Amino acid sequence: MGGQGPQPEPGEDDTLVARSQRGEVAAFNLLVARYQDVAYALAYRMLGDAEAAADVTQDGFVAAFRAIRTFRGGPFRAWLLRIISNGCHDYWRAQKRRPTLSLDALTSEDPEGDPPHGPMGLLAASATWDPEKTALRGELIELIQRALLGLPAEQRLAVVLSDVQGFAYDEIALIMATSLGTVKSRIARGRAHLRDALQAHAELLPTMKRRTDDLE
Amino acid sequence: MSTHVPEHLADWEAQRDRLSALLDGQLSAAEAAVQRAHVAGCARCTEELEALRRVVSALGELPQPAAPRSFALPLTTALPAGAPAQLPIAAARARRLRWAAVTQWAGAVAACFGFVILSGTFLLGSGYAQKSMANFGAARHEPSGAGITSASQPPATTATPDRSMDATSLTPRAATGSAATATLTPAPTAAPTERTPLAAEPPDARAAARTTGVTLMLGGLAALVVGWGARRRGPPR
Numbered sequence: 001m002g003g004q005g006p007q008p009e010p011g012e013d014d015t016l017v018a019r020s021q022r023g024e025v026a027a028f029n030l031l032v033a034r035y036q037d038v039a040y041a042l043a044y045r046m047l048g049d050a051e052a053a054a055d056v057t058q059d060g061f062v063a064a065f066r067a068i069r070t071f072r073g074g075p076f077r078a079w080l081l082r083i084i085s086n087g088c089h090d091y092w093r094a095q096k097r098r099p100t101l102s103l104d105a106l107t108s109e110d111p112e113g114d115p116p117h118g119p120m121g122l123l124a125a126s127a128t129w130d131p132e133k134t135a136l137r138g139e140l141i142e143l144i145q146r147a148l149l150g151l152p153a154e155q156r157l158a159v160v161l162s163d164v165q166g167f168a169y170d171e172i173a174l175i176m177a178t179s180l181g182t183v184k185s186r187i188a189r190g191r192a193h194l195r196d197a198l199q200a201h202a203e204l205l206p207t208m209k210r211r212t213d214d215l216e
Numbered sequence: 217m218s219t220h221v222p223e224h225l226a227d228w229e230a231q232r233d234r235l236s237a238l239l240d241g242q243l244s245a246a247e248a249a250v251q252r253a254h255v256a257g258c259a260r261c262t263e264e265l266e267a268l269r270r271v272v273s274a275l276g277e278l279p280q281p282a283a284p285r286s287f288a289l290p291l292t293t294a295l296p297a298g299a300p301a302q303l304p305i306a307a308a309r310a311r312r313l314r315w316a317a318v319t320q321w322a323g324a325v326a327a328c329f330g331f332v333i334l335s336g337t338f339l340l341g342s343g344y345a346q347k348s349m350a351n352f353g354a355a356r357h358e359p360s361g362a363g364i365t366s367a368s369q370p371p372a373t374t375a376t377p378d379r380s381m382d383a384t385s386l387t388p389r390a391a392t393g394s395a396a397t398a399t400l401t402p403a404p405t406a407a408p409t410e411r412t413p414l415a416a417e418p419p420d421a422r423a424a425a426r427t428t429g430v431t432l433m434l435g436g437l438a439a440l441v442v443g444w445g446a447r448r449r450g451p452p453r
Contacts (some may be wrong), residue, residue: 023295029288036287041280054284061287109233135275144274162240162277169242188236190230195267198274 003064013076020068028065035077036061038165039084045160046088048149056087063087078174085175086158092153147197162187224254224261235265236241239272316446323439330433 009047013034019027039060043053060083071079148156161167161175162183173183235304238251239242255261 021295025289025293027255029258029291032288033286036283037280040283040287044281045278050281050284055281060289061289063295065289068386069295090422140274141278144278148275148282159275163272164278165280166276169240184237184242187240191268191271193447194275194447198271199267 004155010114011095014073017068017071020065021071025065028068031076031080032061032062035080039080042081042084042160043164045086045145045148046085046089046153047091048145052091056091057084060084061089075171075174078171081175088157089153100108143198144194144208150197151190151193155186155193158183158186159190159194163191174176226260231261232264232268235261236268238266313447316443318443319439320443320447323436323441323443325436326432327440328434330429330431330436332429333425334429334433335430337422340422403445 013031016027016031020031036057040053040057043056043060046048047056049055060080064080064083067083088194148160151159157176158172161172162169167175169180169183169187172187173180176186230291234243234251236253238248238255241248243251255265359411
């Protein structure tokens with residue numbers, strides 16, 4: 001998992017939120033600086049498109065600031081990411097198409113073929129991307145992202161938050177405004193769908209490091 | 217190892233949820249122990265758990281792109297004046313739901329009114345009212361029910377003839393123009409001893425009231441359905 005690290009000091013967020021509620025843009029911009037990476041990464045993994053992700057992120061921060069006085073405490077990050085994920089939904093609605101491939105199309109398609117989205121350029125520029133890694137890894141990343149885009153939106157959100165971004169179940173439940181049980185089952189179903197989609201490309205999977213410590 | 221027949225064969229989806237939760241350490245200690253013991257003796261669950269673990273591991277491989285630029289707001293950005301802005305999505309949804317609720321309730325009220333009016337005209341058209349109307353007709357030496365054909369008939373037939381106009385000193389035009397008023401408040405000079413208030417309703421007004429009742433009821437029901445549908449729809453969130 002990516003791992004989001006520990007929650008930032010809630011006190012700090014609260015202070016900045018309170019100042020933002022008095023109209024201090026500078027204080028709000030400190031929150032922007034703190035959370036823009038995680039917000040953008042979420043939008044990017046949800047949409048599979050760098051430009052759309054940047055638009056949704058920017059609009060999300062504007063909407064968050066304008067609505068900051070309706071924020072009634074709780075973790076600011078979860079509130080913000082809820083706005084961002086709603087923005088992703090709205091983006092799809094506005095596009096009148098979902099940037100998805102059906103799982104069938106994914107599993108039957110030649111992975112060498114022309115990719116419908118072009119995240120590779122973006123990945124090369126991202127902080128965690130190591131260009132020294134083999135092309136195999138790039139191909140795998142491409143494959144997983146496309147499989148993600150084939151998931152129903154709610155499963156995709158749950159899986160991205162959990163397994164890509166490393167959020168705990170309770171924060172995911174806050175972001176998705178639903179119960180822990182629903183989160184649990186969305187994650188499980190999303191993983192099962194992905195398993196089916198990726199199984200057709202099993203030859204790529206053994207190259208990944210196994211996580212054997214989970215059950216210990 | 218495990219010899220019991222696992223219930224997961226009956227509900228595989230629930231078992232998959234449990235395995236996924238086991239992978240995330242989301243089961244209670246007792247549940248986790250049961251599942252581990254079961255998985256150790258169940259080929260299908262072993263395979264499923266391994267597959268899920270590979271998926272989780274693969275997802276963890278996805279790099280998290282950093283923000284390509286700063287998303288800081290211009291320092292001139294102002295909070296909306298007055299009441300705090302709701303989130304645009306929440307606000308739009310709230311507005312839609314409010315209007316749907318208003319439509320629904322207005323429709324319900326209108327439909328009730330329509331029903332009351334309609335049943336009123338039916339009551340008037342039968343039994344007690346018929347008798348009264350007969351009295352009315354006899355008192356006035358003319359047959360009742362002449363104007364029952366339609367509401368679009370010239371309203372002159374609804375007004376009581378000459379005498380009422382004489383008595384109230386209305387011009388004929390004004391009297392015919394306010395047919396509804398005339399029907400609700402019949403000229404007091406017209407055969408006061410013979411008439412009951414209910415019987416005073418001329419037949420043509422009954423038809424008009426009936427039309428109004430039907431229109432109100434159908435329109436109200438339509439609004440009710442539209443409002444109800446709009447409230448049921450809407451985004452899943």
